[in-house]
Amino acid sequence: MLRIAVPNKGSLSEPATDMLREAGYRQRRDPRELVLVDPANDIEFFFLRPRDIAVYVGSGTVDAGITGRDLLLDSGASAVEHMELGFGGSTFRFAAPADRVTSLAEVAGRRVATSYPVLVGDHLRDRGIEATVIRLDGAVESAVQLGVADVVADVVSTGTTLRGAGLEVFGDPILRSEAVLIRPQSQTAVPAGLEVLTRRLQGVLVARQYVLMDYDVPAHLVEQAVAITPGLESPTVSPLHSGGWSAVRAMVRREDTNRVMDDLYDVGARAILVTSIHACRI
Numbered sequence: 001m002l003r004i005a006v007p008n009k010g011s012l013s014e015p016a017t018d019m020l021r022e023a024g025y026r027q028r029r030d031p032r033e034l035v036l037v038d039p040a041n042d043i044e045f046f047f048l049r050p051r052d053i054a055v056y057v058g059s060g061t062v063d064a065g066i067t068g069r070d071l072l073l074d075s076g077a078s079a080v081e082h083m084e085l086g087f088g089g090s091t092f093r094f095a096a097p098a099d100r101v102t103s104l105a106e107v108a109g110r111r112v113a114t115s116y117p118v119l120v121g122d123h124l125r126d127r128g129i130e131a132t133v134i135r136l137d138g139a140v141e142s143a144v145q146l147g148v149a150d151v152v153a154d155v156v157s158t159g160t161t162l163r164g165a166g167l168e169v170f171g172d173p174i175l176r177s178e179a180v181l182i183r184p185q186s187q188t189a190v191p192a193g194l195e196v197l198t199r200r201l202q203g204v205l206v207a208r209q210y211v212l213m214d215y216d217v218p219a220h221l222v223e224q225a226v227a228i229t230p231g232l233e234s235p236t237v238s239p240l241h242s243g244g245w246s247a248v249r250a251m252v253r254r255e256d257t258n259r260v261m262d263d264l265y266d267v268g269a270r271a272i273l274v275t276s277i278h279a280c281r282i
């Protein structure tokens with residue numbers, strides 16, 4: 001039976017569970033459940049702290065797990081990224097009170113508060129900057145105001161928390177993170193069940209990122225229209241019953257939907273219909 005670690009709380013928990021449910025796996029209803037078996041899919045889910053998941057995966061006691069790239073790098077565990085999951089996006093950045101510290105070089109000799117001491121320590125060392133890293137469990141934005149640190153390094157999503165604490169980011173992002181499926185470095189071959197899980201999750205990603213577009217276009221304009229909707233591989237073109245027109249079906253990126261419909265209409269396409277993809281295997 002395949003063993004998969006899933007975040008039990010925090011920002012990644014609900015979107016991870018939603019994605020697995022969308023991929024056809026049983027998921028827990030009670031947030032206190034720690035283990036859930038899905039016998040129909042021969043898979044077992046372990047609900048663990050997001051920060052601990054890389055440790056379990058690295059030790060090889062589970063076959064794969066969902067966590068953040070930032071948490072994986074900070075863990076130092078022997079686990080590798082297997083697949084990006086398209087949610088839980090964030091940047092990891094330095095911040096300080098406006099105008100007090102404005103470049104990475106100025107971090108030298110100062111105190112940096114963070115919940116990600118390995119990630120930050122590695123970043124500073126790689127750039128030859130000596131600073132004192134102070135490890136805190138969370139809410140690091142208050143560390144400057146409370147006099148424990150001069151600079152913070154933390155997850156930034158909307159930036160609301162930083163603004164609220166009177167801090168401003170400076171320097172380049174330390175990391176761009178998102179939720180990832182990770183597997184043990186020691187795993188020599190990807191288990192068959194993990195390949196199925198991966199394909200299912202890729203199906204969810206495609207269903208979320210693409211829509212299906214159908215339209216009719218005069219046959220002599222098909223080439224122009226198809227240039228606007230090249231699809232993933234190649235669009236399907238079929239003749240309409242009444243001569244001189246073709247029907248085209250292609251996948252289109254969801255965010256491009258309205259621009260593509262406008263462009264198709266301008267070329268002469270009509271009866272342009274957009275349908276959501278419920279599920280797919282590419």
Ligand SMILES: Nc1ncnc2c1ncn2[C@@H]1O[C@H](COP(=O)(O)OP(=O)(O)OP(=O)(O)O)[C@@H](O)[C@H]1O
Pocket residue numbers: 009010011012050051067068069070071088089090138155156157158177178
């Ligand atoms: N707005 C956000 N706030 C916090 N983490 C986010 C956000 N968006 C994405 N993430 C990602 O979520 C992961 C951290 O999860 P979370 O903050 O839930 O863990 P935690 O801080 O260990 O737990 P908790 O906050 O419940 O104590 C990281 O990979 C981080 O990049």
Ligand SMILES: O=P(O)(O)OC[C@H]1O[C@H](OP(=O)(O)OP(=O)(O)O)[C@H](O)[C@@H]1O
Pocket residue numbers: 137138139140141154155156157158159160161162
């Ligand atoms: O840019 P924002 O949208 O404001 O989000 C970023 C904040 O969210 C996270 O905190 P979390 O809620 O996980 O609390 P924690 O600091 O205790 O981990 C993170 O550590 C930042 O504080």
Ligand SMILES: [Mg+2]
Pocket residue numbers: 010138
């Ligand atoms: Mg947190």
